[in-house]
Structure formats: C-alpha cells, structure tokens
Amino acid sequence: MRLIIRSDYNEVSEYIATYVKDRIIEFNPTHERPFVLGLPTGSSPIGLYKNLVKFHRNGELSFKHVVTFNMDEYVGLPRDHPESYHSFMWHHLFKHIDIDPNNVNILNGNAEDLSEECAKFEEKMKEVGGVELFIGGIGPDGHIAFNEPGSSLMSRTRVKTLAYDTILANSRFFDNDINKVPRMALTVGVGTVMDAREVAIIITGAHKAFALAKCIEEGVNFMFTVSAIQLHPKALIVCDEDATLELHVKTVKYFKSIEHVIKNLIGAENVGLQGNVKKYPSPEVTPTREAFYNLPFKR
Numbered sequence: 001m002r003l004i005i006r007s008d009y010n011e012v013s014e015y016i017a018t019y020v021k022d023r024i025i026e027f028n029p030t031h032e033r034p035f036v037l038g039l040p041t042g043s044s045p046i047g048l049y050k051n052l053v054k055f056h057r058n059g060e061l062s063f064k065h066v067v068t069f070n071m072d073e074y075v076g077l078p079r080d081h082p083e084s085y086h087s088f089m090w091h092h093l094f095k096h097i098d099i100d101p102n103n104v105n106i107l108n109g110n111a112e113d114l115s116e117e118c119a120k121f122e123e124k125m126k127e128v129g130g131v132e133l134f135i136g137g138i139g140p141d142g143h144i145a146f147n148e149p150g151s152s153l154m155s156r157t158r159v160k161t162l163a164y165d166t167i168l169a170n171s172r173f174f175d176n177d178i179n180k181v182p183r184m185a186l187t188v189g190v191g192t193v194m195d196a197r198e199v200a201i202i203i204t205g206a207h208k209a210f211a212l213a214k215c216i217e218e219g220v221n222f223m224f225t226v227s228a229i230q231l232h233p234k235a236l237i238v239c240d241e242d243a244t245l246e247l248h249v250k251t252v253k254y255f256k257s258i259e260h261v262i263k264n265l266i267g268a269e270n271v272g273l274q275g276n277v278k279k280y281p282s283p284e285v286t287p288t289r290e291a292f293y294n295l296p297f298k299r
C-alpha cells in the first residue's frame, strides 16, 4: 500500500485529480472498453472534482468513455433534494464534463424494492467488467462509503442503517438538524470496493487522524472498515499533514522515504503510476538516512 502525504487539502486534491487523469489517459478507454471509475461524495472529493472539471475544460481529459458508479445514496431523500448524492454529483462533476448520462450509475434510494436495486447495481458493475479504480473518502470513525463500524468486510451493496455518529457528522449538510438526516442509506459493501482493481482513499483533516492511524498502523478490523484496504493488492491513500497527527513519526518517515526513493533514486519515469518499478537503474550513490528523509515532495 502507498501513503502519499501532501501539505494540505488543495495539494491532496491536485495529487489525486492528476492521478485519476493519468490513469484514465494511460488506460486509453474506448466505447467497447470503458474506464470504470468508482466515486464518493462528501467534502473530501470536492477539490478532486474541481480539478477534474478544470482538466476537462483545458481539453486535457475526456470522460466520453468513462463509466461511473457512486458509492452510496440516502434512502427516501428525493432525487432532486439538494443534499441527495445524485444532486451532489451532478452539481460538482457530471454537469461540467462530457460524460454520457447513461454511463452514470447512482443507487436509487427511492426504488420500490431496495434490495433488488442493490443487486442490480452489483450486476451492472460486473457487466461492464468491474471497477478499475474506486476512489473513496472516510468518516472520522473510519467508515468507507456507508459501511459503518461493525460492517462485514465481505459485504456487498445493500441497505444500511446509519450510525448515530454519521448522522451527527452529516447533519452539517441538513441545517445542523439531525432530525433532517435520513436514517438509512444504500451503500456499496466493503467487498464491492475491494473487488476494484485499484482503490484510492482521500483522508484529510485532524478529525480523521485517529481513523488513519487505525487504518494503517493496526490490524484489519471491521470497526474501522477502511482498514480492509490493507488486504488490497493496489491500494493508495492520499492524505494531508493534519491527518497524519496520530501516526508514529516512523510511519510518516517510512512512507515519505518511499516516495523520495522513487523520485530521486529510481526516477519517477521508471516507476508506473501504481508504484510498480518498471526498470531498476542501479543507484550511483548510497544515500544516507538524511538523504532519504530530506524531502521536497511536489508532484
């Protein structure tokens, strides 16, 4: 797993947006072979979406052959409610880019048969060949999508009752009134996210520092469902400095040094986007510990 640390939210957003852009371009999607992208909502991905819109406007990135699946949606909230995840996605991303609306998949929280809606969503993911890259955010309790503490790490798309902490956290979008926050949601499962060929998680802010520490310094634990990504072969976390506050200094230095080695000793051009070494040039100098840790980290 890779942990990329940037100084603040803006740098995190730029990094992850450039990463998504590069992955789509590298994949070279076509109508027959689209790039399948899993997407989150919340405040964490807003900067990512702003940058993706910018890339699109600059002519650097097209979403013509991109198929998206959103992680979750509230149950019972009208589709056009300003806080539905449907509204969120169109407002922040879809209406600004050239994506085919038929390629956008968002769970319908008002479906007559919610279980059937979830099963159909999973089926559709399979039909398009599975998710290539699933982007996620986390709640301060380490939940991914709406997989609240105690969710099965094998779970699939289903109806979930929200934890009190999540209702409280999300009340900021509902006039700070917890009574206005829906009590249930449809969400992809942890297993659904883990099936993606690659997973990238955005974690920013000191309020998520504890969850990040639980996710990467302790074992896989269904009380912090994002920790399941330890078992994923291609997982990436992009966080800001504030989110690292509960990590051991050693952990931070370790992940920073890996990025440093890739850039300065192996050479970024010899390393694939997912951190895989394509070519290993023998380093001419044996670096000191200081050289490992003395790091300029702009992308």
Ligand SMILES: N[C@@H]1[C@@H](O)[C@H](O)[C@@H](COP(=O)(O)O)O[C@@H]1O
Pocket (backbone or CB within 6 Å): 040, 041, 042, 043, 044, 045, 071, 072, 136, 137, 138, 139, 140, 143, 144, 145, 146, 166
């Ligand atoms: N279901 C969503 C999650 O998918 C999201 O990751 C989380 C964090 O949101 P934010 O990025 O606003 O902190 O909020 C909700 O619970």
